[in-house]
Amino acid sequence: MGNASRAAIIGDRRITGVSADVIAELVAEIGPLWHERHQARLASRPRKRAVGAGAKYRLVFVDRLLATLVHLRHATTHDVLACWFGVDRSTITRAIGEVRPLLAERGCTVGPGVRLRTLAEVIDHLGASGETGIIDGTEIRVRRPAAGRKDREAFISGKYKQNAVKTMVVTDADGRVLFCSPARPGSCADITHARQLGLVKLLADGPAVEILADAGYQGLGAQTGERVITPPHRKFKKNAPTGTRRCTSASARRTPRGGIRVKHGIAHLKNWRALTRHLGRREHMSHTVQAIAGLLSHQQTADLTSARPM
Incomplete structure (x- = not known):
């Protein structure tokens, strides 16, 4: 996804249900947790890859978070999100499945x-x-x-x-x-x-x-x-x-x-x-x-x- 499209999603609260400031806090809080769990999954595999090897992600973490927010807010199907973000449907399904539990574990902010x-x-x-x-x-x-x-x-x-x-x-x-x-x-x-x-x-x-x-x-x-x-x-x-x-x-x-x-x-x-x-x-x-x-x-x-x- 291009920077202009990403900025348009973040800037309009009607799309994600939260403001740009809250999205920035979510990225700073959940991003390291997602990266840590991703590295733990890679380390648990029987076959180890060298650092930096393997396919590169086309969907960065910010886009994964935005796709999850849009899905929760509007119940948008994974096929539509895949066309919007320019990736395969399975990539969106995997991204939502990884980010949604991290959002659930945060609890309610009072x-x-x-x-x-x-x-x-x-x-x-x-x-x-x-x-x-x-x-x-x-x-x-x-x-x-x-x-x-x-x-x-x-x-x-x-x-x-x-x-x-x-x-x-x-x-x-x-x-x-x-x-x-x-x-x-x-x-x-x-x-x-x-x-x-x-x-x-x-x-x-x-x-x-x-x-x-x-x-x-x-x-x-x-x-x-x-x-x-x-x-x-x-x-x-x-x-x-x-x-x-x-x-x-x-x-x-x-x-x-x-x-x-x-x-x-x-x-x-x-x-x-x-x-x-x-x-x-x-x-x-x-x-x-x-x-x-x-x-x-x-x-x-x-x-x-x-x-x-x-």
Whole structure:
């Protein structure tokens, strides 16, 4: 790709979803990691090549990063990207497969130099800052598994009756994404997914944190010492037991507003077309979701930093 075309892609935020400054930070951060892993793969081969031997790359790392960003932002097919960058389709597939995991491992950026990569780090961050967290699950449509596969029915969502995978999203009170979990089959219930991620143990043994959730997480409040606040169960709308009155009144005030905030955060994620309907391999969904969450949070942090008065 020529320098003029590369500059046009970097200069227009609508193409990649992130600004030129963020792309420069990504190149400086991920470039050395990609080169290190590439050299490690070459060193692990049975047949060793001399330094500098072998075919030369036609797609430099900056172009590999740009191709991955365009693919995540617009769900552009590998064939189209191959024509755009002037390489073979397999080169684009290999480039995206190498860069996407590196983007996923970065975690979500909540401040300059502050990253949250695990759910435990998110709980500690909320406890240290005194902020309220909001959790919700979202589903992403995927291709139907092949006939005869034993876990084929596991991907059918009970809510939307379609093949999907599910991820749990954690945001703060302003709707900024703090964490996206690895993808699970669509038949997994929201509360089951939260338990499998260890949320109950983290809240029970961790700092005093308040988490807002919707009706799909009813039952976590009793297991976490009322740290998870959900709407009241329909059988408790009238004549609720004494022990549930306080939680019920708090839920009525806080969960509707919290639900809107987390939906806004999920909507910002779904603006990246790779999450509207995934047509690729389902095995890549966890890296895709976490990579987009990291890019979105990085751009949101950069926008907030630049908007603050000096």
